[in-house]
Amino acid sequence: MLVSSPRSLEEALAALGDGSCRPLAGGTDLMVAVNHGHPMTSDVVSLDRVDEIRGLTLDGDVVRIGGAATWTLIADEPVRSTVPALAQAARTVGSPQIRNAGTIGGNIATASPAGDSLGVLAALDATVEVRSASRTRLMAIPDVIIGPKVTSLEADELIVAVHVPVVRGWQSYAKVGVRNAMVIATVGVATVVNEEARSVSFGLTSVGPTPLRCPDAEVAACEAFWTLDGTPRTPTARDIGHIAELVMEGAQPIDDHRSSVEYRRHSVGVLAARHLRTAARTLREQ
Amino acid sequence: MRKPYQLHVNGQTLDVLDPVPGESLMTVLRERLGLRGTKTACSEGECGSCSVLVDGELMCSCLVMAAAVTDRAITTVEGLGDDGISDIQRAFVECGAVQCGFCTPGLIVAAHALLDRHPDATTDTVREELAGNLCRCTGYGRIIDAIHSVAIARRGGRP
Numbered sequence: 001m002l003v004s005s006p007r008s009l010e011e012a013l014a015a016l017g018d019g020s021c022r023p024l025a026g027g028t029d030l031m032v033a034v035n036h037g038h039p040m041t042s043d044v045v046s047l048d049r050v051d052e053i054r055g056l057t058l059d060g061d062v063v064r065i066g067g068a069a070t071w072t073l074i075a076d077e078p079v080r081s082t083v084p085a086l087a088q089a090a091r092t093v094g095s096p097q098i099r100n101a102g103t104i105g106g107n108i109a110t111a112s113p114a115g116d117s118l119g120v121l122a123a124l125d126a127t128v129e130v131r132s133a134s135r136t137r138l139m140a141i142p143d144v145i146i147g148p149k150v151t152s153l154e155a156d157e158l159i160v161a162v163h164v165p166v167v168r169g170w171q172s173y174a175k176v177g178v179r180n181a182m183v184i185a186t187v188g189v190a191t192v193v194n195e196e197a198r199s200v201s202f203g204l205t206s207v208g209p210t211p212l213r214c215p216d217a218e219v220a221a222c223e224a225f226w227t228l229d230g231t232p233r234t235p236t237a238r239d240i241g242h243i244a245e246l247v248m249e250g251a252q253p254i255d256d257h258r259s260s261v262e263y264r265r266h267s268v269g270v271l272a273a274r275h276l277r278t279a280a281r282t283l284r285e286q
Numbered sequence: 287m288r289k290p291y292q293l294h295v296n297g298q299t300l301d302v303l304d305p306v307p308g309e310s311l312m313t314v315l316r317e318r319l320g321l322r323g324t325k326t327a328c329s330e331g332e333c334g335s336c337s338v339l340v341d342g343e344l345m346c347s348c349l350v351m352a353a354a355v356t357d358r359a360i361t362t363v364e365g366l367g368d369d370g371i372s373d374i375q376r377a378f379v380e381c382g383a384v385q386c387g388f389c390t391p392g393l394i395v396a397a398h399a400l401l402d403r404h405p406d407a408t409t410d411t412v413r414e415e416l417a418g419n420l421c422r423c424t425g426y427g428r429i430i431d432a433i434h435s436v437a438i439a440r441r442g443g444r445p
Binding site for chain 1: 308310329330337343344345348354356399415
């Protein structure tokens with residue numbers, strides 16, 4: 001078993017080329033497995049020194065976040081003011097130690113149903129840029145994450161960037177866990193109110209095999225925030241109750257060691273309603 | 287294949303002669319280099335007892351693959367003080383921020399990273415930035431006091 005630390009993306013993709021090596025980003029999943037008695041047998045390509053995929057750039061109305069950008073970077077400016085829901089999700093990941101190590105590409109490639117960024121990225125219709133030595137694929141989140149901890153990525157492919165649209169309007173990520181810090185999501189809800197597209201989207205974390213969107217709730221929310229001719233309106237308490245019910249129906253929670261179906265479904269409704277009330281108030285006051 | 291490599295720890299270049307493939311920096315520091323200030327507890331990044339600085343950034347050394355950081359500057363609790371003990375270590379002693387002491391090295395390292403990044407840290411910032419270091423004895427009160435006292439002293443006494 002060998003560890004290589006390529007200095008460029010080209011070298012990294014070449015090293016992954018024959019499909020026999022494992023990429024190593026923050027190590028927050030892979031090293032836990034090693035420490036708990038699953039020694040590495042395959043060669044490892046460390047992404048620690050591939051600077052091209054460790055930064056992020058704001059380009060017009062898209063933030064291009066490198067696949068190996070850490071949560072510490074994503075929780076700060078410019079993401080905090082351009083994609084606040086994603087910065088909020090980043091801030092809820094683990095602890096400073098974990099946020100200094102863990103990466104957005106790792107979150108996507110691990111494809112845990114509890115991945116904090118995944119609901120946000122789904123709600124924002126983010127695009128994942130996947131590359132191998134010979135090709136580039138631009139993929140939507142549901143095309144990358146196809147099951148719990150299952151992706152459609154090939155062994156020679158690497159997540160080199162995530163393209164996240166900057167949306168005018170209101171957005172937030174809220175998470176329920178057993179404590180404030182260092183916690184894996186029991187439930188996560190991302191809500192995006194897009195004033196330009198006049199649309200509302202919900203991305204749910206930890207209540208389904210993959211990050212979920214809620215098409216019925218999104219249609220109802222759109223009708224609650226705008227009249228048919230596109231004039232903004234303020235959703236009523238009744239609207240918000242109805243939309244939250246639809247978000248709950250869109251969740252597909254399971255009972256597991258972290259929570260129950262009932263608690264998760266209930267929490268999704270609470271968080272969605274809270275988001276909608278805050279969004280309505282914030283947009284009205286603008 | 288056990289390929290030897292070198293690590294840069296606390297300003298010294300050290301040979302890791304008989305490494306196990308893929309093993310963590312925590313294991314290498316303790317078992318191969320004899321630097322036992324870095325503690326082993328959860329081995330999954332939850333407790334912070336193994337915290338070290340890698341190029342100045344706070345990391346759980348259990349989650350760092352040692353062979354991937356051969357060209358980084360690693361600082362352990364043994365390497366923090368210029369003359370053996372740092373201002374933060376002294377404050378922990380003076381404020382009584384230590385009980386059983388197992389979490390203390392990780393907390394000391396985390397406190398150094400915290401004050402480097404947030405010299406004007408409020409109590410809320412200190413609490414959030416220490417979220418990755420578990421202490422089961424002290425209740426954290428005196429740890430937070432100790433870090434505050436250093437922050438104030440470093441600002442020349444300005445509260």
